[in-house]
Amino acid sequence: MQRLLRLRGEKKATDRQTDRQTDRQTDRQTDGNEGQIHRDVKSILQKLNTNKATGPDQIPAIVLKRCAAELAPILCKLFKLSYQRGVFPASWKIGCVQARHPIPKKGKKTDPTSYRPVALLSIMSKVMETVINTQLLKYLDNNNIINDRQYGFRKHRSTGDLLAYVPHLWNRAIDNHGESRVVALDISKAFDRVWHDGLLAKLAAYGLPPGRRQWLNRFLTDRSLFVVVEGCSSDVFSINACVPQGSVLSPTLFLLYINELLEITSNPIYSLADDTTLVSCMEPGKPLSSQETVRQRQQHASQINADIKTIVEWGLANKVQFDVQKTRATTLTKKSHDGLPIVEMEGHPIVESSSVKLLGININNNMSWHDHVVSIAKTASQKLGVLFRCRKLYTPEQLLLLYKAQIRPSLEYCSHVWGCAPKHSLKLLDTIQKRAIRLIDTPNLTQRTSTAWNIEGGFYHGRCSSELSQIITPQAVRTRKTREALQAHPFQVEVLTPRTSLLQHSFFWRTSTLWNQLPGNLFPDGYNLQRFKSNHSIGSWRIIFWTTVALYIVEIIVYMLFGSGEEQSWNKVIDNPGEDQPLKSQTEKTENGKQTGDVA
Numbered sequence: 001m002q003r004l005l006r007l008r009g010e011k012k013a014t015d016r017q018t019d020r021q022t023d024r025q026t027d028r029q030t031d032g033n034e035g036q037i038h039r040d041v042k043s044i045l046q047k048l049n050t051n052k053a054t055g056p057d058q059i060p061a062i063v064l065k066r067c068a069a070e071l072a073p074i075l076c077k078l079f080k081l082s083y084q085r086g087v088f089p090a091s092w093k094i095g096c097v098q099a100r101h102p103i104p105k106k107g108k109k110t111d112p113t114s115y116r117p118v119a120l121l122s123i124m125s126k127v128m129e130t131v132i133n134t135q136l137l138k139y140l141d142n143n144n145i146i147n148d149r150q151y152g153f154r155k156h157r158s159t160g161d162l163l164a165y166v167p168h169l170w171n172r173a174i175d176n177h178g179e180s181r182v183v184a185l186d187i188s189k190a191f192d193r194v195w196h197d198g199l200l201a202k203l204a205a206y207g208l209p210p211g212r213r214q215w216l217n218r219f220l221t222d223r224s225l226f227v228v229v230e231g232c233s234s235d236v237f238s239i240n241a242c243v244p245q246g247s248v249l250s251p252t253l254f255l256l257y258i259n260e261l262l263e264i265t266s267n268p269i270y271s272l273a274d275d276t277t278l279v280s281c282m283e284p285g286k287p288l289s290s291q292e293t294v295r296q297r298q299q300h301a302s303q304i305n306a307d308i309k310t311i312v313e314w315g316l317a318n319k320v321q322f323d324v325q326k327t328r329a330t331t332l333t334k335k336s337h338d339g340l341p342i343v344e345m346e347g348h349p350i351v352e353s354s355s356v357k358l359l360g361i362n363i364n365n366n367m368s369w370h371d372h373v374v375s376i377a378k379t380a381s382q383k384l385g386v387l388f389r390c391r392k393l394y395t396p397e398q399l400l401l402l403y404k405a406q407i408r409p410s411l412e413y414c415s416h417v418w419g420c421a422p423k424h425s426l427k428l429l430d431t432i433q434k435r436a437i438r439l440i441d442t443p444n445l446t447q448r449t450s451t452a453w454n455i456e457g458g459f460y461h462g463r464c465s466s467e468l469s470q471i472i473t474p475q476a477v478r479t480r481k482t483r484e485a486l487q488a489h490p491f492q493v494e495v496l497t498p499r500t501s502l503l504q505h506s507f508f509w510r511t512s513t514l515w516n517q518l519p520g521n522l523f524p525d526g527y528n529l530q531r532f533k534s535n536h537s538i539g540s541w542r543i544i545f546w547t548t549v550a551l552y553i554v555e556i557i558v559y560m561l562f563g564s565g566e567e568q569s570w571n572k573v574i575d576n577p578g579e580d581q582p583l584k585s586q587t588e589k590t591e592n593g594k595q596t597g598d599v600a
Helices: 002-032 034-046 061-066 068-085 123-142 159-175 196-205 210-220 250-263 290-317 370-389 396-412 423-440 448-460 466-471 483-487 507-517 529-562 564-575 586-599
Strands: 094-104 115-120 179-185 223-229 237-239 269-272 275-282 328-332 355-358 361-364
Touching (some): 034 061, 034 068, 034 123, 061 068, 061 123, 068 210, 123 210, 123 250, 159 179, 159 275, 159 328, 159 355, 159 466, 179 290, 179 355, 196 210, 196 250, 250 269, 250 275, 250 290, 275 290, 275 355, 361 370, 370 396, 370 423, 396 423, 448 466
Parallel strands (some): 094 223
Antiparallel strands (some): 094 115, 179 275, 179 328, 223 237, 269 275, 355 361
């Protein structure tokens, strides 16, 4: 027994010695990067938004911004002292909640829980958090700690990337004679219920140095809040759990807290921060009989139920609560939805919905985008109606600014995903766009194809997750010098032939086909998004310009050959291109009218 205790004591002493060596190594790295940190702090101060509200310390951003050169060395010394001693200033732990403009959430407007309060923190605290967060993200990226299926709060990741990839999996499953079962999980008060001890244990498991863990522990603990309503302040009360709202470090810490959740199930979980979706795809690769389909569905339902049980157990161990009432299941298939096996959570059946809402996009269980386009058209039309009623109060420049801020995002959000909707659905959006053009007197602002090209370019050059980059594969080098090979640009991608029109109209197949048809002079040598945007924008205007010139030349030739009478007829044909037959001359109309009158 004494020997066992002695061995444990020696192990603890060895661990403490290793921790001290790691801390000394981290301090040496910090000292070596002191000049870089000074430049980073100065850059952060110079980029502060002066329109942001001040924190509880009442130090405005404009003072920090204009005095960036003088304050940067002082703040660097303060940050270094705070980090080395593992102490976070107590005055920076106080948050001020402004109850005047809370952010509304889903639910009844009369329910206080349907609003998200806005907490204001010290601006100097955010500057230090930005420096620490940059170093933390660099460590996480270098060691590949964050799961690749996490798309929230990460560089080169966005909602558009996740919405491009996951529906592609569903379309591919249907193309392979299968289907997909989706469970949209709802985490109750995700950021407000982060268990501090559990988070610190995860940080240790991910190999963060003890000094940094101690600093983060002081950053999280002993925090407090007070509420301000119409100039009156409440008493200060303490917060025992959560990551502080409005903090720069909070999103990264939350990703580390739920990172394990994305690795414990047999079916993949795709997440954007706390929006988590369990996806189970069935791809048999051949047509199945009715009995085989039922058997496959039973097997997939069993796997999903086992995964949900694992998720609930993980939630209990990490004090994360999943709301069964708000969790929804959807089966995306072209087959019959009758007799689908029940999916359960904690003994309660999960509601089977006819559509799934993923990051603001409504997707029907038959993979149709019509309902989503109708919903955004309705929302944009209502906003545009308000703008029409207020048009006399604003100048055209102000109307354009309001349009870009309130209406255009509704029309363009993830348009590369639902841009394959039927033409009669997209006409609803084009109608709203024309109404806006008449109101503001400006050219068309929405170009769904250009947006898709820009996103495809980012995927091609690896500005995305590894899963997405594997879909966009460069085309093999052609040995034969055919006409098609000679006209192809060096950034061609492989386009496989789909079995169904559903996959053919998906983002990757549709955009890759258009991508291969682009002229080679539009592409810069490397990844340069701004130059690529400028090139294909100029290319579009060149097409419009030369088309106009060609029509003008044809009009002159017609005038020279046939005279003014035929010129008038040709102008009418140009002005009315939708008519099948050329318009008759006025003389023919008059003669026909007389003949009709004579017959009458």
